[in-house]
Amino acid sequence: MLLKLIVIILLGLKCIYLHTFTITYTEINGETIARIPEVSAVATLDGLQIDYYDSVRKKLIPKQDWVAIESRNIWKDYTEIREQVRQINKINITVLMQQLNQSRGVHVYQRMYGCVWDYKTNDSDGFDQHGYDGEDFITLDLKKLRYNSPVPQGIPIVQKWNNDSQQLQLLKQYCEQDRIDWIKYFLKLGKDALERKVSPLVSLVQKNSSSPVVCHATGFYPSEVNITWLRNGEEHYEDVELGELLPNEDRTFQKTSTLSIYPDEWKKDQYVCVVEHKTGTIQKNLTEDEIRSNKSNECKMFWGERNFSRSFTNVENNHYSWK
Known part of the structure; x- marks a missing residue:
């Protein structure tokens, strides 16, 4: 829990x-x-x-x-x-x-x-x-x-x-x-x-043609990252779910942002996933050519191998009691 x-x-x-x-x-x-x-x-x-x-x-x-x-x-x-x-x-x-x-x-x-x-x-x-x-x-x-x-x-x-x-x-x-x-x-x-910088590897992933599209950023350091979706050049927040920051085994991090709309919708408008990191900004246009299916070996890599005595003493030593 x-x-x-x-x-x-x-x-x-x-x-x-x-x-x-x-x-x-x-x-x-x-x-x-x-x-x-x-x-x-x-x-x-x-x-x-x-x-x-x-x-x-x-x-x-x-x-x-x-x-x-x-x-x-x-x-x-x-x-x-x-x-x-x-x-x-x-x-x-x-x-x-x-x-x-x-x-x-x-x-x-x-x-x-x-x-x-x-x-x-x-x-x-x-x-x-x-x-x-x-x-x-x-x-x-x-x-x-x-x-x-x-x-x-x-x-x-x-x-x-x-x-x-x-x-x-x-x-x-x-x-x-x-x-x-x-x-x-x-x-x-x-x-x-702490000061090392590693750029994120960004991909658009979809389990099947009717599934939500996941913008997956992985392998980045430090951990601060901002993932947003643009719709026709403007920030888009509807039907978007931001995932938790997760650690990788190599001491880098990964994070996702999921866009839950049908293909007919995102084919009519221009959707872009924007990943902002200390190393720079990466954009991925939501197109069929850009999406990786979970049947490919590349996608397996993303979802498999790379996935988932000062006064400060007083503060910790004097934690509030609820009693």
Whole structure:
């Protein structure tokens, strides 16, 4: 069960100047398939995984060589922080189950938070999103320093957190200063890995003549990409479904945008898939000659082989309790 949490700070090509640091915690309450940890946590920078922690190993594991070599002195402290957060999250999910009158079953609580830094303007923004059983539960508006909840069960918690001005200011400082310093630190350490640029390979794919047309971009790095459809030169949003960003095994990324219209419709007008990336812009005209069928070897390649101890410590160590 996955929680879909999307942070939209800026649109279009402006995103190429952004660096995003994210930490995601997942807490599972109840019996699950063997070997699935009760708690896991992952930190990423610009989509590249930095570390991993879970409640089975109880150890913070660096996922990049340049992080492991240069950051040994912070690893022990950071591991302790993750363990403390695990204990807080365990209390939170228990309290939430009680509020929802849930006494059994498997339930999932997730928190995703982090910061976005625009290195061109030096502007920054932050996000703090909490989810329960795959649905949004609480989100932070950092500009207004207020938490919000789309569900009634979250209102009492939001009111409590919004009254804690000290913690709200700490979150603001975390994103406007402390975490930005860490982004710069990691960018310096992993310069070659993080600043590499790989252009997307873009194809129009269709399972059969009556199926939706999929604009598939793959093999690109960094992860920021914008996929849009044009109809007769103007942006087209109807009957369009944007897919999730997915990682490839070679540490690149892939993403799709599906246009669900019948061939008779797109043959009457001019449709173009536009893929904007840091490496440039690629356009694919929707024509029969451009579409690749899933019966071809080329399509199999796309859908097969290539598919699918600073103040920051205070923020993580003082996760809000719902108790």
